[in-house]
Structures are given as C-alpha cells and as structure tokens.
Amino acid sequence: MPNQTPTVNIFEKAVRKVGRILVRDFGEIEHLQFKSNKIDDFIDQSYCNSKESLIETLKYYYPSTKLISEKEKEYTNDEVILIQPLDGKENFIHGIPNLSIIVSKIKNNKITEAVIFNPITNDFYWASEGMGAWCNNNRLRVSKRTKIDHCILGVQNENIINLNQKDKDNLISIEKKFINIRKIGPDSIDLAYVASGKFDALVLLNSNLNNVGAGILLIIEAGGKITDINGKDWNLDSLNILTANPIIHREILIKKI
Known part of the structure; x- marks a missing residue:
C-alpha cells in the first residue's frame, strides 16, 4: 500500500474523530426505537455534533479552504472540500450498520482526494488521484465479470x-x-x-x-x-x-x- 497523502491523513483524522461520536450514539439507538419523539431529537443532535467535529478538525488544517456541506452547491473555487458527516441517516436510525462519514477535495473542477469511513464496521476507504483506491490495507479493483x-x-x-x-x-x-x-x-x-x-x-x-x-x-x-x-x-x-x-x-x- 502506498503512503497516504498528507491530505488523506488529515481527512482520516477528521472522520475517525467523528466516528467515535457516531459509534457511541449508534449504541444508544436501540434503546430509543419505541420513543419516536426522543429519537428524532437524538438523531438531530448526533448529526449536529458530528458536523461540528468534522468542521472543527478540517478548519484547523485548512483555515482558508471553503468547506461545503450538502445544502450548498458552490464548486467554483479553485479548491473546495465537500463534507458529509452522516450518509445513511435512515440506516443509522434503524440500527443498520451501513453508514459513512465522507470528505472529498475538489481542485480545478476535479475530485482529487477522498475518504469514506464506516465507523461501525471500521472500513476506511480512500483514494488520491493517480494512487489507486484502497480499503484499509487492500487495493480496490472493480469486478472482472463479463456476463x-x-x-x-x-x-x-x-x-x-x-x-x-x-x-x-x-x-x-x-x-x-x-x-x-x-x-x-x-x-x-x-x-x-x-x-x-x-x-x-x-x-x-x-x-x-x-x-x-x-x-x-x-x-x-x-x-x-x-x-x-x-x-x-x-x-x-x-x-x-x-x-x-x-x-x-x-x-x-x-x-x-
């Protein structure tokens, strides 16, 4: 496995920090399944905490780079970072362990670096332009099926x-x-x-x-x-x-x- 780029290292630090929040909250979900009024507030707070943590870490290392959340559509800067603190909200609510934290960088209208982290399964996916795609220590390849x-x-x-x-x-x-x-x-x-x-x-x-x-x-x-x-x-x-x-x-x- 090639060494991760400095950017991927920072992204990993950010998503793993958020992951600790989501793992903790995921463990509490089953106790709230039958309290719909409480679970909505709990999920909203978990999302907010995750987003704040993600922004805090990334802003520390990239104070002048624009961070774009899912409700924004401004990609015209020379370099921006896209963030998603919780992809798979419905799975999270129902205790299904398919969810992720995502960070990616766009430079000159191209996606150049990216991480996807599932904190429940501890699968850390990353890619940098020209360096291949990886999950933990394993090189990723698309399937070779032809039929x-x-x-x-x-x-x-x-x-x-x-x-x-x-x-x-x-x-x-x-x-x-x-x-x-x-x-x-x-x-x-x-x-x-x-x-x-x-x-x-x-x-x-x-x-x-x-x-x-x-x-x-x-x-x-x-x-x-x-x-x-x-x-x-x-x-x-x-x-x-x-x-x-x-x-x-x-x-x-x-x-x-």
Missing part, C-alpha cells in the same frame, strides 16, 4: 418520481438486463461496493455530490467506468449515475439503446 446474467446491479431509485420520461425509460431498460438487483445504501457505501467488486454495476438517481463525490474517485481509481444513465460523461453537475466495470458498462449501454 450481465452473473452480475449484481445496485440501484437507488427512490427518486424516480422526479425523473423525466426518457430517464425513467432508460432506468427500466437497465434494470431489465439484470437478474440480481440490490438496494442497500447509502450512496457512498454502494459506490465503494462497486470499487471493491462487490457490486458489478450501480445506478443512482438525483444524487448529491457530497454523498457521491468520494465514491466516484474510488471507482475511477479502481478501474471503473462512470457516466450518467444516458451514457454521457459524468461531471460535477451530473445528478444521475451509471457505473460499472468497463465491459459491463458497455454492454448495458449497447443493449439499452
């Missing part, structure tokens, strides 16, 4: 109601090609699953760059292909994502059109 019948498609399609008819038709066409379809979430973990070869392909709709940017870099560095669901090149403004290993990605688009 769609043997592949797993991950789908997050809860936002399908907001799609135009062309995109809806394309999504349905893609799903029909696969026998095995999974909906796990959150987006960041599903993208990490593609990068690590657990999922062979993935479709995300109306995605948020704070949630998906880090995973996008993981997949690129792991050898995957990324476009929108119409096959157009993905960019920072793309809402819909189609990603897979290059062979399956090509097969999806050929058979869809």
Whole structure:
C-alpha cells in the first residue's frame, strides 16, 4: 500500500474523530426505537455534533479552504472540500450498520482526494488521484465479470418520481438486463461496493455530490467506468449515475439503446 497523502491523513483524522461520536450514539439507538419523539431529537443532535467535529478538525488544517456541506452547491473555487458527516441517516436510525462519514477535495473542477469511513464496521476507504483506491490495507479493483446474467446491479431509485420520461425509460431498460438487483445504501457505501467488486454495476438517481463525490474517485481509481444513465460523461453537475466495470458498462449501454 502506498503512503497516504498528507491530505488523506488529515481527512482520516477528521472522520475517525467523528466516528467515535457516531459509534457511541449508534449504541444508544436501540434503546430509543419505541420513543419516536426522543429519537428524532437524538438523531438531530448526533448529526449536529458530528458536523461540528468534522468542521472543527478540517478548519484547523485548512483555515482558508471553503468547506461545503450538502445544502450548498458552490464548486467554483479553485479548491473546495465537500463534507458529509452522516450518509445513511435512515440506516443509522434503524440500527443498520451501513453508514459513512465522507470528505472529498475538489481542485480545478476535479475530485482529487477522498475518504469514506464506516465507523461501525471500521472500513476506511480512500483514494488520491493517480494512487489507486484502497480499503484499509487492500487495493480496490472493480469486478472482472463479463456476463450481465452473473452480475449484481445496485440501484437507488427512490427518486424516480422526479425523473423525466426518457430517464425513467432508460432506468427500466437497465434494470431489465439484470437478474440480481440490490438496494442497500447509502450512496457512498454502494459506490465503494462497486470499487471493491462487490457490486458489478450501480445506478443512482438525483444524487448529491457530497454523498457521491468520494465514491466516484474510488471507482475511477479502481478501474471503473462512470457516466450518467444516458451514457454521457459524468461531471460535477451530473445528478444521475451509471457505473460499472468497463465491459459491463458497455454492454448495458449497447443493449439499452
């Protein structure tokens, strides 16, 4: 494994600090499951504490760099850092251990460094441009499967109601090609699953760059292909994502059109 860049080291320090907050609070969730009025306040406070911790650490090391949370859309600076203190809020609420803390850096309109950390499973994913994608000490590679019948498609399609008819038709066409379809979430973990070869392909709709940017870099560095669901090149403004290993990605688009 190559040495992590100084930026990734700082990002790791930040997300692991937040992780201690979420692990503690995750352990309390089961005691609040039947107290809906209390659990909402508890989750909100946990999110706020996590966000404050993330910002505090990153601002210490990057006092002049703009930090962008999920509700902001300003990516025009030469260099910005995207943050997501809790991706997978619904999983967190229900005690499902699929969640993450995400930090990624955009420089000159490119995602150049990224980390995704699941504090419950202690899986630390990271990628730096040109250095590959990693989970803990393991190099990540997209799957090598070449037959769609043997592949797993991950789908997050809860936002399908907001799609135009062309995109809806394309999504349905893609799903029909696969026998095995999974909906796990959150987006960041599903993208990490593609990068690590657990999922062979993935479709995300109306995605948020704070949630998906880090995973996008993981997949690129792991050898995957990324476009929108119409096959157009993905960019920072793309809402819909189609990603897979290059062979399956090509097969999806050929058979869809």
